[in-house]
Amino acid sequence: MTPTARRESAALPPGAYDIDCVRCPRLAAHLGEVRREHPTYFCRPVSPFGDPRARLVIVGLAPGKHGANATGRPFTGDYAGILLYRTLYDFGFASEPESLGAADSLHLVGARITNAVKCLPPGNKPLPSEIHNCNDYLAVELSVLPEGAAILALGRIAHDAVLRALALRRREHPFAHGARHALPRGVRLFDSYHCSRYNANTGRITAAMFRRVFRAIVRHLDPERSRARAA
Numbered sequence: 001m002t003p004t005a006r007r008e009s010a011a012l013p014p015g016a017y018d019i020d021c022v023r024c025p026r027l028a029a030h031l032g033e034v035r036r037e038h039p040t041y042f043c044r045p046v047s048p049f050g051d052p053r054a055r056l057v058i059v060g061l062a063p064g065k066h067g068a069n070a071t072g073r074p075f076t077g078d079y080a081g082i083l084l085y086r087t088l089y090d091f092g093f094a095s096e097p098e099s100l101g102a103a104d105s106l107h108l109v110g111a112r113i114t115n116a117v118k119c120l121p122p123g124n125k126p127l128p129s130e131i132h133n134c135n136d137y138l139a140v141e142l143s144v145l146p147e148g149a150a151i152l153a154l155g156r157i158a159h160d161a162v163l164r165a166l167a168l169r170r171r172e173h174p175f176a177h178g179a180r181h182a183l184p185r186g187v188r189l190f191d192s193y194h195c196s197r198y199n200a201n202t203g204r205i206t207a208a209m210f211r212r213v214f215r216a217i218v219r220h221l222d223p224e225r226s227r228a229r230a231a
C-alpha cells in the first residue's frame with residue numbers, strides 16, 4: 001500500500017478495512033495461488049480509495065485479477081476503471097482522468113471507491129458467504145456516511161451488499177440501471193450496470209448512460225452546482 005492509501009484507510013472508521021483479513025478461506029487460498037503466479041501483484045484485500053469523508057461512495061463488486069488485485073487500488077490496472085475514472089474526472093470528483101497505478105498523483109475529491117468484496121474471487125464470482133463476510137467492513141464504512149450522501153452501486157451484487165450493510169430490505173429497493181432509492185437520513189442510492197469490459201463491449205453500459213447516472217448524483221449532492229451547469 002502506498003503512503004497515501006495507508007493514510008486514507010487509517011482515516012476510515014476502525015473495522016472498515018483489514019489488510020490482513022483471511023476470513024474467507026477460499027479467497028485467501030486463491031490469493032496465495034495468484035501471488036505465486038504473479039509475485040509482483042498486490043494480492044491482499046484491497047482498501048477503499050479516496051476521500052475518507054466523501055459524500056459520494058461508489059461500490060463495486062470485487063478486485064479484478066489483473067486490475068485492483070495487481071495494483072492495490074480499486075478499478076485500477078484493467079478496463080473496468082477507464083470509464084469510471086474518466087467520468088469521475090469530468091464531474092469534478094477526481095484530479096485526473098485516469099488511474100495509472102497506486103503510486104500516481106491521482107486523488108478523489110469528495111468521493112471514495114470501495115468494493116462489496118475486498119479480495120479477488122475466482123472467476124470474478126464471490127460466494128454468498130464471502131459477500132456476507134465482507135459486508136461487515138462495508139457496514140462500518142457506510143455507517144459514517146454524512147447526511148444527504150450518495151451511494152453509487154455498480155451492479156446488482158453491489159446494490160444488494162449496500163442494502164444489507166444498511167439493514168434495508170431488497171424487496172423495497174429493487175435493482176435497476178438508473179434507479180434511485182431514497183434511504184434514511186437523506187442518503188440516496190443510485191444504481192448502474194457495472195462498467196466492466198463485458199458490459200461495455202455488449203453495449204449494456206455506454207458512456208452516455210453512465211454520465212446520466214452521474215448527472216443525477218450531482219443533482220442530488222449539489223443542486224446549486226447542477227443548476228449553474230444547466231444554465
Ligand code: SF4
Nearest residue numbers: 021023024045119134
Ligand atoms: S473478502 Fe473480505 S471478509 Fe473475505 S477475506 Fe477478503 S477482506 Fe476478509
